[in-house]
Amino acid sequence: MKSLLLPPHPKERRIVFKNAWTQGYTPDIDCYVKNGGYEQLKKALKMKPEEIIEEIKKANLRGRGGAGFPCGVKWGFIRRDDGKPHYITCNGDESEPGTFKDRYILHNDPHQLIEGMLIAAYALNVNLAYIYIRCEFPKAAGIVTQALKEAREKGFLGKNICGSGFDVDMHVHQGAGAYICGEETSLIESLEGKRPYPRIKPPYFPAVLGLYMSPTIVNNVETFCHVKQILAIGSDEYAKMGTPGDGGTRVMCVSGDVVRPGPYEIPAGGVTLGELINDVCGGMKPGRKLKAVIPGGSSSKILRAGEVFKIKVKGDDGQMIDKEVPLLDLVMDASSLAAAGTMVGSGGVIVMDDSRDMLWALNNLNEFYAHESCGQCTPCREGVLWIDKMTTRMVNGEGLVEDPVTLKSVADNIAGRTVCAFGEAASWPVQSFLQKFPEEFEVAAK
């Protein structure tokens, strides 16, 4: 993608993607080390593990995989000296529709990920780590495997890394082609060589009963890269880049009907949706108007052009007040999007213009979810396929008057009642499309 090699847009601040998008930068270790690589690891190995975890906490780093869980808090669940083996696993399954960021790191800057993971391994007393890469990224798997080999040769991986007395090894594991393997407990099952059925939580929280029933931390590719950057920049500086509770930068993958789609690394909350679309991405395609935005990957709830949200903000006197915020003024950070009833999710911003048919778009998503449901639990297995059958029928002009009502109630019967969050991922689009664009569904129901 050529645009990546363009100089950063003024609204951008490239930290994680600094090297990956620099002309002439290569994924080998020499290039990485030449650019200051593995210095943060060396620094980390001289720190107390608790200090590292504290830095991550103070940096307000939220996971970039979709759920946005505070990374430092997650790491805090691990008791370093409980005598059990611990594992970390990098989630490189990147399969949420609308998300395309991790692949650039895996392809162009694999050592950044490895360094981030090594720091995490040291902080969490982990001697064995895995990088799970979706099978559709065979090239990435090859590049990362090569990078691991290089790191091992240079003494960053293996026994007594950098002379610190700390041992850690790392392996690449390739998936077999299922979206659900991005869900962390499913990923763990898959790593164990099993059918990737997500585990029930409780009791199988990864930090307690994860890989091989041992405490395990799963983080997204981008998240691990931020770990390295936090050590480089310092937690205070890093946190300040973002908004309270959502530190640092975030890669926003803008796709759809804008002039310049692509991934942009922008400080959390550093742009409004309007700035992202009109300024950073060059606006809507010529002659087209904004119709809808799915702001955080296909699973997040859709927003409609012209919507106005009531959001609690701090007034001048420090009191919380309700403020009316039009869609385009919505700040792109975790709390603002949550207040608007949706989420930053995986950073996949899907922009749709007035040429888009919402029923068609929803059916497209439904097809995806019906194909990807793992089939383990009743509501998702049966419900998602049913939803897909309904919208397919509606798209084919065979809608029934009761379809919109049935669609919503089926989605309501899935969300919140399934083994894993796929249930929500699949029903939120249905619920939100129906809520935001009821007229397009009524027309279809004859």
Next chain:
Amino acid sequence: MSATATTAETKTENTAPAVPMVNVQIDGEWKQFPKGTRLIEACMKAGSYVPHYCYHPALSSPGNCRMCLIEMGTPKMSPDRKPELGEDGRPVIAWSPRPAISCAIEVSEGLGVRTNSPLVEECRKGVLEFLLINHPLDCPICDKAGECRLQEFSVEYGKADSRFEDDKVKKPKRVDIGERIVLDDERCILCSRCIRFMNEVAKDDCLGFVDRGGHTHLTVHPGKRLDSNYSLNTVDICPVGALTSKDFRFKMRVWFLKETKTIDVSCGTGSNILIGSRENKVHRITPRENEAVNSFWIPDSHRLNYTYLHREDRLNEPVVKGEAVRWKDAVSAAAESLKAAGHSVAIIASGRMTNEELFLVKRLAATLGTDLIDIRPRAQKGDGFLVSDDGNPNTSGAKLLGIASGTPGSKLPEIAAGIAAGRITSLVVLGENPLNCGISEADLSKLSSLVVLDILPNAATKHASVILPGSAAYEKRGSMVNVNGRLQRLNRALTAPGHARDDWEILAELLRALGAETASSIEDLFKQMAAATPALAGLNLGKIGDLGVDLKA
């Protein structure tokens, strides 16, 4: 229907005082449960039945069916992190807006559960609707109808109308997955009970799901078959009619079956079973829960071991010297021939006889003045699980009652030699084939009298001077002691064919004819036996109950 399910599936909990108790509020009432109890079990113990499919008390909880969703809450914490107490001095519960499954969560202090709130009812309706949209309408031809959890819960918790207007998913039907089992994937609700049973209990990982989403279906792993000697247990625990037994398939509607609680007599384990019969014919045998014996399971070989009951050649009338006679005549002919033999009588009894029968046999030996009495041993290779190393169901009883006081069968050579040498002229054979006890057919013909009590013809009946047709194990009452010293009770599921009679009555008649003490009823008989046997002191048939009594305790 769900009431029976409660008793059948609530695991008898280990309430040893060592397990700490926790307080849980269930539907408004506080109750105590031992730590480690699964919430669903606590609810059912408290009388709040929670419908479920994938949960099974003897298997792990995958939490996949979502039928057991309940509303749950944890103690509300005050700012100083202590549970806030209500007017009743109990913790105030902060209810979660999100339903939770009750099968995989264990009880904890101050937990609250609602099993019948509108949200819970809503959840159950939703799950049932989902399970039904792709389910075939096979009930009229489905073996499970009448004991199908999908049928039952739909009636109890589902909604009447269907909103599903699209085509149902097509899946494989009539799949031959094992020697004794047929699978219908369209009926399968994917609860994984069968898979977990084969992994966790039968230790033969042969079943699994393939494909995904709404197309997921059960199958056998490549190159494997569901052929384990425990395979038919999957049919029992399948909550629907997806797995059917070839032996039972299409033969009988379950609601016509009379179910009798008794014990299996195929080996020394004494697995607890239910005999399903109609019009004096056994249609199936299913395991009956007993944690002390067989849990919920039974080997296929044992459950299918009933066809002999209905053999055409069952002995059904008393015979003296080849002529059918009245009982009275047969008994006195037997008594006369034994009296005539004096002390040169031997008795071959069976480890398949009940305690009550063996007790009378012992008395018969004493009356006849012989100590040449033994049973035929049936050592076999067990499977380390429910197939015992002892093929006799009541060797322990025979030992307890002094019939096989040493090593069972140790007197058989002496008996055989005695007959061969002509020292023994009269033989009583009870339910065994003498050819299997070291006695040749030629020697049998040397005997001046051979009294046989049995249910089927064999070498002994061929040479018998008197044939006394008895009853099979499922046709009579009585008790046995299994290999682990557990006293268990047999109940009558069927009546014996023709003029055949209960064995204890036949033996009692014979003793009466010989002028010995007898018994007026089986209860009376047990009383006499208990009085004479210290290990049975204070017991009676009623006290044995459905689950038996551990004599070692």
